[in-house]
């Protein structure tokens with residue numbers, strides 16, 4: 001058989017590693033601890049001489065199966081799963097950076113990631129925020145103590161698209177770690193490995209789990225970065241293949257020390273949800289495209305931000321990089337409409353945070369998820385008070401179009 005497609009390969013990933021009792025899903029192993037007939041085996045597992053399970057904060061068979069599935073989706077060599085997407089970002093960066101290090105980050109960030117990076121600066125890690133839609137801006141910000149570049153594929157809520165491949169080239173030339181948050185595109189729309197990413201973050205809470213019933217996060221090692229000369233690694237984890245040193249330290253030290261581990265029940269929900277990732281995204285991206293086309297030019301809508309629209313500043317870049325243009329768009333309403341009244345009139349659209357659900361969700365971002373950062377930072381990110389972000393779901397297109405139509409008419 002030729003290389004199987006995205007869905008064919010992930011559907012059978014549990015089975016491939018030989019699962020218990022021939023069960024089709026990896027069973028949910030709730031045990032926190034694992035024992036061995038010979039106590040010497042326990043010692044060997046702890047010392048890394050033998051493969052096996054020790055304590056649930058670091059390893060669990062159900063979580064491991066999900067990790068393997070994500071590695072498969074991302075084309076990576078290994079994945080570490082965490083309790084949330086934020087835990088994945090925080091633990092990984094704390095594990096790889098030290099006082100005196102510098103990182104370059106996209107200025108267009110998920111709000112909580114922005115908050116985390118601001119705390120880094122109070123712990124002696126310098127961060128420079130740049131417009132990552134342009135590789136030249138990233139280049140200018142690099143310093144002698146720069147260790148990594150952090151970007152998101154499509155930024156929310158304004159849907160800026162990062163100059164992913166050119167930044168990848170730059171990082172390779174300069175020996176920098178290239179960290180890509182792939183949450184808004186997921187490995188179905190884009191594999192950051194193809195743009196030379198070193199480490200890939202996914203919030204599993206969003207599209208990969210897909211049903212808003214479990215929190216989770218992951219970091220995947222693509223195998224492209226040679227950690228052989230990277231300074232912030234401990235000798236204990238510098239064993240074997242140099243492309244795996246960092247993910248080993250993240251799993252063995254980061255996960256152990258911070259303890260934000262993914263639970264087996266959540267891992268199971270996420271794994272089952274991920275089986276239909278491609279199907280859900282096909283429908284959601286198509287809905288997002290049709291809705292943004294309808295809203296673009298509507299007299300009561302000032303502006304639509306969606307990379308699929310030809311007048312989006314990074315439309316061509318998105319067309320080159322991604323399978324589809326994603327399922328997030330934002331609109332600025334005309335001054336004659338109050339954003340809260342508008343959301344209240346929408347019947348199928350749920351007013352809530354979160355994104356990547358099967359349902360269409362809407363949120364007035366300046367008043368909610370971007371409230372705490374204050375008006376100045378909001379202005380720098382182009383977030384005005386009337387901006388409403390939508391995470392488009394898998395409802396029938398006609399129903400969504402009808403709903404937006406009546407809510408704008410009201």
Ligand SMILES: *Cc1c(COP(=O)(O)O)cnc(C)c1O
Nearest residue numbers: 084085086110181183203205216
């Ligand atoms: C939601 C999100 C996160 C954080 O994920 P949680 O699972 O909510 O912690 C990180 N990055 C992006 C782009 C997100 O949308």
